[in-house]
Amino acid sequence: MLGILDWGIGGISIYKLIKERRPEVSLVYFSDTGVTPYGKMSRVELVSRLNAVIGFLGSKGVTHLVIGCNAASTAIPFIDPQGLKIEGVIDPAVEMTARLKPERLGLIGGRRTVVSGVYRRAFAQRGIAVKQRIAQPLSGLIESGDVSSPKLRQEAGHILRPLRNCSHVLLACTHYPAIANILSDLVSAETKFIDPASGVLNATSKWKIGSHGPDVLITTGDAEAMKRSADRAFGVKIGKVLKVNRIE
Structure with missing residues (x-):
């Protein structure tokens, strides 16, 4: 299963493009607005948080992950992929x-x-x-x-x-x-x-990922705010968003 990780809704631009070009792919989108913005964390804090989220997504069946955040992508050389195939932006x-x-x-x-x-x-x-x-x-x-x-x-x-x-x-x-x-x-x-976004799509185009059921959208922040902002910013109407308080 393919995952997209971002602090907020920015990665919805990548989500939207993937759904347009590869509609058969099942996606897990993870928004982490319940914690300090990734760009404001120290490197140690950011790497620790990303490792925790990667572990959580792996437990949900994610095998391939796009880190759809530039701030988080700067930390890719330091994270533990934990068996996942990872591409940043x-x-x-x-x-x-x-x-x-x-x-x-x-x-x-x-x-x-x-x-x-x-x-x-x-x-x-x-x-x-x-x-x-x-x-x-x-x-x-x-x-x-x-x-x-x-x-x-x-x-x-x-x-x-x-x-x-x-x-x-x-x-x-x-x-x-x-x-x-x-x-x-x-x-x-x-x-x-x-x-x-199109460069990310091209970079991941050879990943063999199929359908594993409906998309799952998860946030550590405000689920309703995520839905409103995704619609206003990218015209993407999100259905149910799962709110999680802890990912350990």
């Missing part, structure tokens, strides 16, 4: 971006993702310079279901101003595709945004 994002041969590459992401330098190093190895901007407020606003408020537009405008003339801008947070229409209005008409 960073490597697929770098590969699909490099294939586009961007002339002037920009990137927006959360603080942990940008400060880690993981994208800068990966692109430098391919001879690509990248101009990065921390876009921390955006994911929180989108997580709350806000995809169009004046505050969101103001924050996005401030973040993107130095990148407005980039040929490409990589969306290094899975929340950001939810506001792609707003972001497009804030850059030049020639700027193209890169959504890593």
Whole structure:
């Protein structure tokens, strides 16, 4: 069974694409909003939490896992896969971006993702310079279901101003595709945004995963808030969400 792990609803963008392209695949989606945001945890805390969640998902029958969170993906080299096949979002994002041969590459992401330098190093190895901007407020606003408020537009405008003339801008947070229409209005008409979701799909396309019954959606946070935000941000209508308080 295929699992998708994210702190919040950002990974729903990947969930949506997989359901469109591989509808036969059964999915377990795990949202961890009941704990501190992954981007604010120390590395030790993050690795410990991810290991606990991976163990929990393995006990639910997950054999293949997409970590649909850039902050969490920075910790993949340090986690224990516990027998699961794991793919993050960073490597697929770098590969699909490099294939586009961007002339002037920009990137927006959360603080942990940008400060880690993981994208800068990966692109430098391919001879690509990248101009990065921390876009921390955006994911929180989108997580709350806000995809169009004046505050969101103001924050996005401030973040993107130095990148407005980039040929490409990589969306290094899975929340950001939810506001792609707003972001497009804030850059030049020639700027193209890169959504890593299709890169993740390509990277996992050879995984042999079949149907094991209906999808299961789990959260450690507010189940009703998750359903509302997934609908507002990505147009995905979620049915029942299982709330869990402990995963040990």
